[in-house]
Amino acid sequence: QQPVQSPQAVILREGEDAVINCSSSKALYSVHWYRQKHGEAPVFLMILLKGGEQKGHEKISASFNEKKQQSSLYLTASQLSYSGTYFCGTERSDSWGKLQFGAGTQVVVTP
């Protein structure tokens, strides 16, 4: 079952902040975040593991609420280069190694 991402799309002015949410109905072991530019391959941003270990990327950070099986990606002081579609990939506790991706959140950053 795919995780649910929200919002579907967001438009920002350069310098503004945004939050993208990802939720699952199943117990999760990890949450991965990727960004994909149009026509290109997804690029890894970060992974959040059950237990709190986290890695970051530029001014983009994320949290993982294990009790709620939810993750949030925070885009801080957005730059034009942040435009793209953001996907969360969830790794279930009963299915290690397999990622299930959300439908994506399209982010457009304008000057």
Add this chain to the structure above:
Amino acid sequence: DGGITQSPKYLFRKEGQNVTLSCEQNLNHDAMYWYRQDPGQGLRLIYYSQIVNDFQKGDIAEGYSVSREKKESFPLTVTSAQKNPTAFYLCASSIKTDSYEQYFGPGTRLTVT
């Protein structure tokens, strides 16, 4: 340069024909994956392989087949049994399957008419 290559970038086939998509990696990764992406949708896992000569079905394996005879290669065959084969196909690899970042190839856009 280390990375993942997929070829060709664009592929056109007639309905009823099998077609094989290439994926090669020189990252020395154990795990490899195939995903399908349809417009406006996320990635859906077709097959994945944790080691040579072993692979598992993903969420949408019907109509597809794979092989993993070499660590660096994981070709995907789209068979005539796949009802809607037109899509963007992405290959990825990771050091191992458990909770490691995946590196994606540039993708192959397959059009079947």
